[in-house]
Amino acid sequence: MPSLEEELFPSTPGKFKDKGGSQYSMNRQFHRCFASTSTMFLWALFLIALTASYLSFQSFMDSSTRYFSSTWGGLHWEKQVRSSAEIRRNNGFSVLVTGAAGFVGSHVSLALKKRGDGVVGFDNFNNYYDPSLKKARKALLNSHDVFIVEGDVNDAKLIEKLFDIVAFTHVMHLAAQAGVRYAMENPHSYVHSNIAGLVTLLEACKNADPQPAIVWASSSSVYGLNEDVPFSESDRTDRPASLYAATKKSGEAITHTYNHIYGLSITGLRFFTVYGPWGRPDMAYFSFTKNILQGKPITVYRGKNRVDLARDFTYIDDVVKGCVASLDTAKKSTGSGGKKRGPAQYRIFNLGNTSPVTVPMMVGILERHLKVKAKKNFVDMPGNGDVPFTHANISLARRELGYKPTTDLQTGLKKFVKWYLAYYGYNHGKSVKL
Numbered sequence: 001m002p003s004l005e006e007e008l009f010p011s012t013p014g015k016f017k018d019k020g021g022s023q024y025s026m027n028r029q030f031h032r033c034f035a036s037t038s039t040m041f042l043w044a045l046f047l048i049a050l051t052a053s054y055l056s057f058q059s060f061m062d063s064s065t066r067y068f069s070s071t072w073g074g075l076h077w078e079k080q081v082r083s084s085a086e087i088r089r090n091n092g093f094s095v096l097v098t099g100a101a102g103f104v105g106s107h108v109s110l111a112l113k114k115r116g117d118g119v120v121g122f123d124n125f126n127n128y129y130d131p132s133l134k135k136a137r138k139a140l141l142n143s144h145d146v147f148i149v150e151g152d153v154n155d156a157k158l159i160e161k162l163f164d165i166v167a168f169t170h171v172m173h174l175a176a177q178a179g180v181r182y183a184m185e186n187p188h189s190y191v192h193s194n195i196a197g198l199v200t201l202l203e204a205c206k207n208a209d210p211q212p213a214i215v216w217a218s219s220s221s222v223y224g225l226n227e228d229v230p231f232s233e234s235d236r237t238d239r240p241a242s243l244y245a246a247t248k249k250s251g252e253a254i255t256h257t258y259n260h261i262y263g264l265s266i267t268g269l270r271f272f273t274v275y276g277p278w279g280r281p282d283m284a285y286f287s288f289t290k291n292i293l294q295g296k297p298i299t300v301y302r303g304k305n306r307v308d309l310a311r312d313f314t315y316i317d318d319v320v321k322g323c324v325a326s327l328d329t330a331k332k333s334t335g336s337g338g339k340k341r342g343p344a345q346y347r348i349f350n351l352g353n354t355s356p357v358t359v360p361m362m363v364g365i366l367e368r369h370l371k372v373k374a375k376k377n378f379v380d381m382p383g384n385g386d387v388p389f390t391h392a393n394i395s396l397a398r399r400e401l402g403y404k405p406t407t408d409l410q411t412g413l414k415k416f417v418k419w420y421l422a423y424y425g426y427n428h429g430k431s432v433k434l
């Protein structure tokens with residue numbers, strides 16, 4: 001005899017043999033029908049309860065994850081933000097520096113703090129390159145009373161909170177997914193930081209009252225396949241050679257929209273291969289130094305017809321002066337309550353050095369400073385987003401910002417090598433840090 005369970009939930013279709021007809025059969029059908037309706041009802045209830053408990057569990061998990069992983073909030077945290085933002089000079093600024101634990105961000109933060117501006121840093125400490133270097137930069141900034149908020153530029157709530165606490169006069173937006181060739185490995189990280197993150201930040205700036213003026217990092221890579229030298233701001237930038245360049249170019253278009261609709265004051269800076277102490281380990285001069293000291297070979301790319309690649313390498317201190325001058329000359333944003341009250345400033349500047357150096361020449365300078373011969377493998381430039389050369393025309397920045405780079409590659413790399421040896425020692429990664 002089949003059990004009730006078997007009757008209600010027959011395990012095989014073969015069990016339904018009675019096609020009906022008899023009273024007994026009709027009763028059974030009625031019973032079956034009633035039983036299946038009430039069962040369906042019970043099941044529906046069960047599913048609703050299950051869904052509801054799943055949803056509340058999810059929201060509990062969300063809030064608890066946020067609570068546990070959150071490194072922001074609370075009275076002490078707010079006090080740190082406020083104190084870091086304190087202005088200590090007449091007519092000084094309070095600046096939110098995104099990417100403050102990064103290469104350019106840490107240098108700019110220090111320069112601003114040293115002259116008496118209030119600086120609040122912001123960084124997500126991601127592991128694109130060794131986060132311990134970012135932590136070391138953070139420690140350096142902390143020792144100069146610059147507090148770095150740990151967070152992602154996509155975190156709208158956190159940015160909004162920062163604007164609630166501090167009426168930032170300026171935002172120096174340097175947080176980005178950098179690196180030209182890595183874009184082929186991890187394309188979405190570029191969209192996440194350089195596009196989505198940028199929009200989130202601009203939304204917060206647009207809503208802030210007063211609105212800050214924004215200075216942000218574009219890139220020389222936007223010139224892409226441009227062949228007019230030197231590169232001028234008015235040259236074509238619609239032929240990017242990498243997704244990285246495309247996201248920076250998009251950033252220029254996006255910031256223009258926010259300037260046009262909401263009156264945000266915008267200055268975009270096209271950096272040209274910035275290098276120096278506390279630099280980025282993913283960049284060629286840095287990774288070459290590491291390999292040369294460890295006796296490992298380096299790969300030197302060559303362009304078409306074996307032409308050497310060249311870059312307008314720009315020293316960090318020169319770039320910092322350009323960044324600070326951009327903040328100093330930025331006009332106020334004109335919007336409030338999400339509405340533009342009048343036309344706002346929109347600028348783009350090249351911050352380069354105006355004297356390109358070939359990659360093999362850069363290696364030669366490193367060899368001299370390191371007193372070690374490099375093992376060079378020359379390889380044809382892979383089609384991975386690289387451009388053959390960059391060369392900045394800086395007349396506009398000179399005229400409008402008083403920008404005047406003073407450090408040649410020889411001098412700048414000497415300072416870099418000195419820092420590198422003090423920081424890592426001669427055998428980076430193989431011996432104890434000095």
Ligand SMILES: O=C(O)[C@H]1O[C@H](OP(=O)(O)OP(=O)(O)OC[C@H]2O[C@@H](n3ccc(=O)[nH]c3=O)[C@H](O)[C@@H]2O)[C@H](O)[C@@H](O)[C@@H]1O
Nearest residue numbers: 178179180219220221271272273283284299300301309386
């Ligand atoms: O100024 C810019 O627009 C860009 O400058 C650099 O990009 P890049 O000039 O490609 O800098 P590196 O990655 O340090 O490369 C410098 C040169 O060395 C070459 N290289 C790189 C790596 C390598 O193993 N071998 C090699 O010959 C590259 O082809 C390039 O010509 C930065 O990485 C970007 O974030 C920045 O936006």
